[in-house]
Amino acid sequence: xxxxxxxxxxxxxxxxxxxxxxxxxxxxxxxxxxxxxxxxxxxxxxxxxxxxxxxxxxxxxxxxxxxxxxxxxxxxxxxxxxxxxxxxxxxxxxxxxxxxxxxxxxxxxxxxxxxxxxxxxxxxxxxxxxxxxxxxxxxxxxxxxxxxxxxxxxxxxxxxxxxxxxxxxxxxxxxxxxxxxxxxxxxxxxxxxxxxxxxxxxxxx
Amino acid sequence: xxxxxxxxxxxxxxxxxxxxxxxxxxxxxxxxxxxxxxxxxxxxxxxxxxxxxxxxxxxxxxxxxxxxxxxxxxxxxxxxxxxxxxxxxxxxxxxxxxxxxxxxxxxxxxxxxxxxxxxxxxxxxxxxxxxxxxxxxxxxxxxxxxxxxxxxxxxxxxxxxxxxxxxxxxxxxxxxxxxxxxxxxxxxxxxxxxxxxxxxxxxxx
DNA sequence: ATAAAGAGAACGAGGGTTCGTTTTTCAAAA
DNA sequence: TTTTGAAAAACGAACCCTCGTTCTCTTTAT
Numbered sequence: 001x002x003x004x005x006x007x008x009x010x011x012x013x014x015x016x017x018x019x020x021x022x023x024x025x026x027x028x029x030x031x032x033x034x035x036x037x038x039x040x041x042x043x044x045x046x047x048x049x050x051x052x053x054x055x056x057x058x059x060x061x062x063x064x065x066x067x068x069x070x071x072x073x074x075x076x077x078x079x080x081x082x083x084x085x086x087x088x089x090x091x092x093x094x095x096x097x098x099x100x101x102x103x104x105x106x107x108x109x110x111x112x113x114x115x116x117x118x119x120x121x122x123x124x125x126x127x128x129x130x131x132x133x134x135x136x137x138x139x140x141x142x143x144x145x146x147x148x149x150x151x152x153x154x155x156x157x158x159x160x161x162x163x164x165x166x167x168x169x170x171x172x173x174x175x176x177x178x179x180x181x182x183x184x185x186x187x188x189x190x191x192x193x194x195x196x197x198x199x200x201x202x203x204x205x
Numbered sequence: 206x207x208x209x210x211x212x213x214x215x216x217x218x219x220x221x222x223x224x225x226x227x228x229x230x231x232x233x234x235x236x237x238x239x240x241x242x243x244x245x246x247x248x249x250x251x252x253x254x255x256x257x258x259x260x261x262x263x264x265x266x267x268x269x270x271x272x273x274x275x276x277x278x279x280x281x282x283x284x285x286x287x288x289x290x291x292x293x294x295x296x297x298x299x300x301x302x303x304x305x306x307x308x309x310x311x312x313x314x315x316x317x318x319x320x321x322x323x324x325x326x327x328x329x330x331x332x333x334x335x336x337x338x339x340x341x342x343x344x345x346x347x348x349x350x351x352x353x354x355x356x357x358x359x360x361x362x363x364x365x366x367x368x369x370x371x372x373x374x375x376x377x378x379x380x381x382x383x384x385x386x387x388x389x390x391x392x393x394x395x396x397x398x399x400x401x402x403x404x405x406x407x408x409x410x
Numbered sequence: 411a412t413a414a415a416g417a418g419a420a421c422g423a424g425g426g427t428t429c430g431t432t433t434t435t436c437a438a439a440a
Numbered sequence: 441t442t443t444t445g446a447a448a449a450a451c452g453a454a455c456c457c458t459c460g461t462t463c464t465c466t467t468t469a470t
Contacts, residue, residue: 113314183362184366417466433448436448
C-alpha cells in the first residue's frame, strides 16, 4: 500500500552505511554511538532501526561492503588483461589507488581490530584475505608455468608477501599521511623486478 | 611510613598491565571492562585505580610498553653486528620471532585501530613507526655507500616496504594462524635478494 | 484512508569511577 | 621480641552517566 519505492529503501540503507562509515573512521566502532550515526545520517533512531536491527548488523554490513569492493577489483582486472605482468601491474595500480579513500582505509584498519574479538567479522575477513591470496597465488603459478617467474619460489608465500605490501602501506599511510605512494610502488617494482620476473632467462640466484 | 617496597609497586603495575594485555588481546580495548582487568589481575577496582587513574592511562601505558620493546630490538641488533647484510638478517630474525607472541601481536593490531581515533596513541605510534623507518633508512643508505645496494633505490621507500613486510605478516597471521613464517621469509629474501643486494656488480635492471 | 516510514522521548543495562571501610605493612615503643 | 599505631594499600558496593534499544506517536505516500 503506501510502501516507498525499492530504490528509496536502498538509498536509505546506503545513507546509513555511509554515515556509519564516516563515524567509524573517525571514532572507531565501539566509540561510535547510535546517536552519532543517526545524527550523521540525519535520521532518527527509529528510522535507523528499521534498516538495521542492531549496531552489530551495521558493522557486519560494513565488512560486506568493503569485501565486495575488494573482490570486484581483482575480478575486473583479471578479466581485462591476460599477460601476467600486465595483470599484476594493473592490480597494483588499482589497489594502491584505493589508498586515496582515506576513510575506507580507516574502516579497514578498524575491521582488522574487530576481527580479533568478533568471530563473525573474523570469518568474513579471513575469507576475504584468503580469496585475495588465492587469486595472487594462481597468477604466480600461471606465470611460473610460462617461465615468467622463478619456479623455485613458493607461490603462496609470494602471494602473502604481495598482500603485505598492500596492508603495510595502508597502515603506514594511516599513521603518516605524508607517505608518498609513487616512490613506494617504484621501490617494490625495483626490488622485485630483477629476480622475480626474469624476462630473459637467468634463473639461479 | 608503612609504604611497601618500590619493587612491589612495580610488580603490581606489571601485574595490571599483563592482565590488561590479556584482556585487550581477547576483547579489544573498548569491549574490555575495568572489571575484566580487575578479575584477570585478581585485584579490586580500588587497587587498580591506585596505579592507573583511568582506563585510558592503561591503554597509553600499553603503547609505551610495546614501543620500548620494539625499539630495544633494533638497538640491540645494531650494536652486535656491523656487516649490513648480517644486520638486516638479524633484524628480520628478531622481528619475525616476535610473531610468536600472539597476544602481543593482537595488542599491536588493537593499537593500530586505536591510533585512528586517539590522538595521544596515534602520536606515540607514529613516532614509533618513524623511528623504525629511520633506522632502516640509515642501514640502506649505509649499504648503498658501500656498494651493497643499488644506489638508484629510494632508501626511505625501501625502508617502508620492509616495514610492510612485518606489518603485513602480523595481520595475515592474526587472520590465519596456519600461515608459515619460514616460507614467507624465504620468499622475501628470494624476491629481494637478486636486484637488491648485488654482491657482484650488475647494476641496471 | 491506511499502513508504512520516520521521529524522538524514555527505559534499562552496563560499566567507569568513587569513596567509605577493612586489611596490611612497617617503624618505633615497650 | 612483641606490641602498637598510623598511614598506605586494597577492597567492593554503589553511584551515576552513557548508550543501545524500544515503543508510542506523528508524518508521509499511495
